[in-house]
Amino acid sequence: MTDRSPPAIDARTRQLLRTLIAQYLEEGQPVGSRTLARSAGLDVSPATVRNIMADLEELGLVASPHTSAGRVPTVRGLRLFVDSLLELKPLPRGAVMQIQRELPRDLATPRELLGNASSLLSAMTHFVGLVTVPGAADAPLKQIEFVSLDARRVLAILVFADGQVQNRVLNLSRRFDARALELAANYLNEHYAGLRIDEIRGRVLADLRAAGSELNRLLDTAVEVAAETFAPEPESDMLVSGQTNLMSGDEGQQMERLRELFEAFQRKRELLALLEGCARSPGVRLFIGEESGFEPLKGYSLVSASYGVEGHVLGAIGVIGPTRMAYHSVIPVVQATAKLLTDALRASE
Numbered sequence: 001m002t003d004r005s006p007p008a009i010d011a012r013t014r015q016l017l018r019t020l021i022a023q024y025l026e027e028g029q030p031v032g033s034r035t036l037a038r039s040a041g042l043d044v045s046p047a048t049v050r051n052i053m054a055d056l057e058e059l060g061l062v063a064s065p066h067t068s069a070g071r072v073p074t075v076r077g078l079r080l081f082v083d084s085l086l087e088l089k090p091l092p093r094g095a096v097m098q099i100q101r102e103l104p105r106d107l108a109t110p111r112e113l114l115g116n117a118s119s120l121l122s123a124m125t126h127f128v129g130l131v132t133v134p135g136a137a138d139a140p141l142k143q144i145e146f147v148s149l150d151a152r153r154v155l156a157i158l159v160f161a162d163g164q165v166q167n168r169v170l171n172l173s174r175r176f177d178a179r180a181l182e183l184a185a186n187y188l189n190e191h192y193a194g195l196r197i198d199e200i201r202g203r204v205l206a207d208l209r210a211a212g213s214e215l216n217r218l219l220d221t222a223v224e225v226a227a228e229t230f231a232p233e234p235e236s237d238m239l240v241s242g243q244t245n246l247m248s249g250d251e252g253q254q255m256e257r258l259r260e261l262f263e264a265f266q267r268k269r270e271l272l273a274l275l276e277g278c279a280r281s282p283g284v285r286l287f288i289g290e291e292s293g294f295e296p297l298k299g300y301s302l303v304s305a306s307y308g309v310e311g312h313v314l315g316a317i318g319v320i321g322p323t324r325m326a327y328h329s330v331i332p333v334v335q336a337t338a339k340l341l342t343d344a345l346r347a348s349e
Contacts, residue, residue: 007059007061007080009056009059012042012044012052013052013055013056014085015040015041015042016036016040016042016044016049016052016053016056017056017061017062017073017077017080017081017085018081018085019036019039019040019041020036020053020062020071020073021073021077021078021081021085023035023036023039024072024073024324025324025325025326025327026326028324029070030064030065030069030070030071030072031070031071031072032069032070032071033046033047033049033050033053033070034046034049035070036049036053037049053071056071056077057071060074060076060077061073061074061076061077061080062074062077075288075289075290075291075323078288078289078301078323079288079291081327082286082288082327082331086327086328087328088328088331088332089328089332090332091332091333091335091336095124095333095336096336096340098120098124099120099124099336099337099340100340102116102117102119102120103116103117103120103337103340103341103344104344105343105344105347109162109163109164110139110162110345111133113341113344113345114131114133114239114315114341115131115239117129117131117317117337117341118130118131118239118240118241118317119241119242120337121241121242121317121318121319121333121334121337122241122242122245122319123242124333124337125319125321125325125329125330125333126242126245126321127242127245127246127319127320127321127322127325127330128240128241128242128243128245128246128265128319128320128321129240129241129242129317129318129319130238130239130240130241130271130275130304130316130317130318130319130320131238131239131315131316131317131318132237132238132272132275132276132279132315132316132317133237133238133239133315134314134315139160139161139162139164139196140160140161140193140194140195140196141158141159141160141161141192141193141194141195141196141197141200142159142160142161142193142194143158143159143189143193144156144157144158144159144185144188144189144193144229145157145185146181146182146184146185146225147181148175148176148177148178148181149169151175152171152172152173152174152175153169153170153171153172154169154170154172154176154181154225155167155168155169155170156168156169156170156225156228156229158197158229161194168228168229170225170228170229171228172224172225172228173224176221176224176225180221181221181225183221183222184221184222184225184226187222188204188222188226191204191207192204196312197230200230201230201231204222204226204230205223205226205227237268237272238268238271238272238275240265240268243262243265245321246258246261246300246320246321246322254299257296257298257299260295260296261296261297261300261320263296264294264296264297270294270296271294274287274292274294274302275304275315275316275318276315276316278302278304278305278306278316278318279304279306279313279314279315279316280306280313281306282306283305284303284304284305284331284334284335285302285303285304285305285316286301286302286303286304286327286331287301287302288301288323289301289323297320299322299323300320300321300322300323301320301321301322301323301325301327302318302319302320303318303319303327303330303331303334304316304317304318304319304334305317305318305334305335305337305338306338307338307341307342307345308342308345309342309345309346314345317334317337317338317341318334319333319334
């Protein structure tokens with residue numbers, strides 16, 4: 001979100017700006033003063049409207065394309081519109097029921113639910129649907145086992161509550177026999193099963209090292225294998241649906257920007273970082289054009305919301321579309337999908 005404070009404008013000016021932006025979002029064309037005077041529902045002349053538009057242009061809220069006498073909103077104008085002029089309504093019941101049907105609670109894996117959410121966002125908005133996929137570390141640990149491979153290598157087998165199994169090969173400083181590895185696994189299962197890996201990572205080493213000297217001698221294996229086993233996970237993944245929706249109606253001069261965005265979808269890393277930043281903030285996040293600081297998104301908007309279970313944020317879902325999108329309908333779709341995805345994941349645990 002931008003930190004710039006919205007300019008102070010009177011009620012008549014706000015109504016004209018709201019009307020101009022709504023008409024521009026619907027039709028995609030610059031709006032002239034005469035048209036605006038007729039459609040704003042105000043008793044003002046076209047000349048008065050022209051003067052007000054000139055004031056708004058000075059404030060950086062609208063601009064005049066060189067090919068037209070009409071005006072279009074700037075990114076700053078769109079931000080003001082979304083933050084203080086847009087009237088959001090709850091998603092219609094039929095649309096909510098559609099989301100519930102597409103996110104059934106009896107799917108085999110959480111990843112299937114997330115894939116459905118990405119496709120659903122794209123289908124409902126006709127833009128690009130995005131969902132970040134958490135690593136296995138974001139599911140509660142159910143059980144851990146250690147198997148000796150050779151002198152200093154141990155296989156850690158982590159079984160998670162959602163059915164995922166992750167194997168990690170640990171390179172240790174010395175050899176541990178089967179009994180020591182069994183003691184370590186028993187201790188970790190007894191004290192940390194049911195917690196997520198990030199929670200375990202923050203507690204296990206401190207707990208073990210703070211234990212009495214006798215316990216430390218018995219479980220010195222647990223200290224070392226835990227340090228390796230609960231090291232930070234690889235980067236999360238991201239599911240993307242509907243990229244070709246952005247090609248509809250794109251002009252030639254916009255194709256280079258679209259190509260850059262498609263390359264960003266392929267790399268994923270930068271978009272993942274942006275969405276993971278969104279996930280750390282409650283509610284809906286909206287970046288319009290250059291607000292994201294991510295060059296390939298210039299000319300596009302990102303609407304996102306976090307999802308999770310039991311108060312624990314797992315990731316973010318979102319929609320990428322042109323800055324000229326129907327924010328009044330896209331924002332409620334993202335909000336509702338995030339909530340219903342959270343409900344479905346909770347039920348599937």
